[in-house]
Amino acid sequence: MNVNEDVLLEILLRLPPKSVFKSRCVSKRWNQIINDSFFLNSYAEQRKGPNGVDRLLAIIGCPNGISSPIEIVPLLDNQIGTVPRELGDFICSSNGLILCVRLASNGHIFCCRNDITYTVLNPLTKKWVTLPSPANVNINILMGLVCEENTAQLVANYKVVHICQSIWRNELMIETYSSKTRKWIESKLFTTDYFSLRQFGAPLVLNGIFHWKVSDVLIAIYDPNDIGGENHLQLIEKPRVEGSSYSTGFSRSSDGLLWYGENNIRQIMKFWMLPKGENGYRRSCTIPRQEWSLVHTVNLDSLRDNYSIISHVKTCMQDYYDLYMIALNPKNPFIVLFSICGTTFVCDIESKSVEPIPYHAPPTNDHLGFYNLYPYFESPFLSSYALQ
Helix, strand or coil: CCCCHHHHHHHCCCHHHHHHHHHCCCCHHHHHHCHHHHHHHHHHCCCCCCHHCCCEEEEEEECCCCCCEEEEEECCCCCCCCCCCCEEEEEEEECCEEEEEECCCCCCCCCCCCEEEEEEEEEECCEECCCCCCCCCCCCCCEEEEECCCCCCCCCCCCEEEEEEEEEEEEEEEEEEEECCCEEEEEEEECCCCCEEEECCCCCEEEEEEEEEEECEEEEEEEEECCCCCCEEEEEECCCEEEEEEEEEEEEECCEEEEEEEECCCCCCEEEEEECCECCCCCCCCHHHHHHHEEEEHHHHHHHHHHHHHHHCCCCCCCHHCCCEEEEECCCCEEEEEEECCCEEEEEECCCEEEEEECCCCCCCEEEEEEEEEEEEEECCCHCCCCC
16 A cells, blocks of 8 residues: 555654664665655654653663662653663663673672673664773773764764773873774873762763763763864863762753752752853863852752642651752753652753652662662664664
């Protein structure tokens, strides 16, 4: 049966990403329509959620310090696959792809390294690619994955970075793997100040730029596509907060400004914005904490008082672990995901609306240990769904 092309286009635009990916095999005609840049752009726009941002597809739960498989809990009835246990530890996700790391030994990733294996996984298609081992292996490293947005073809172009401990002051060794060349390229990365890689954390990739919390007081920003000169790792001092931080998050607003959110054990969430300088965020020195501007402060008591849906959540045994900020929406700093005793909510700070999402997280601090929670957003482009 021949279907009018306009009708077929409307049907394909309404399908979930996994179904669109499979539909390429129906016929040459369907494959040509789906690979067309007009369809890819139209599909990306139509799949966006409220406020024009990417929709949340799943929550990834990663146990810290225990031998347990990574848990991916899908939302909105999406058929998200699981992370095979043999792939190791979750590091981060970018445009629908996930980076995992596995050691040759039975040790945890944060222990001593003898051998390291990177794997890039697509949980929707259940396909993954194991990368060749990098040349340098070091105890203290930062890792990251960036998947390039591609509206011209259904090919997932991505880069993996592997940053080793400093060898000289203000210098880091970095290796970058490209899916185009299938090789690791070694180079030096120049930082705005000396620092020690004391803390591991999943980076957030915003507009192709990595954002790490590299210590208790520093944030690092790295653009792997920076061609304006030498490789540059920009260090930024975190805003000064009272008490110990419990969970953190990054975001970038539509005008490209960097936002940072932090949740402390006093059950308070604070949100700062960092104004840009003449050269954006690229400086020859570390950006001081004084340049941050505190914009919002939200505490658990006010949420309980204003929203009956939260007030009905049972009180945890340990009150100081009631509130756990999971993340800021990467493209809208006014939308925050947080958990109270395992019940997850999404809050729009501007409209002051709070809604529960159908996900019950493991307790943030249970008898098994601490769980790190990461949001998994839908890719705005289909390139991520065609991992080859």
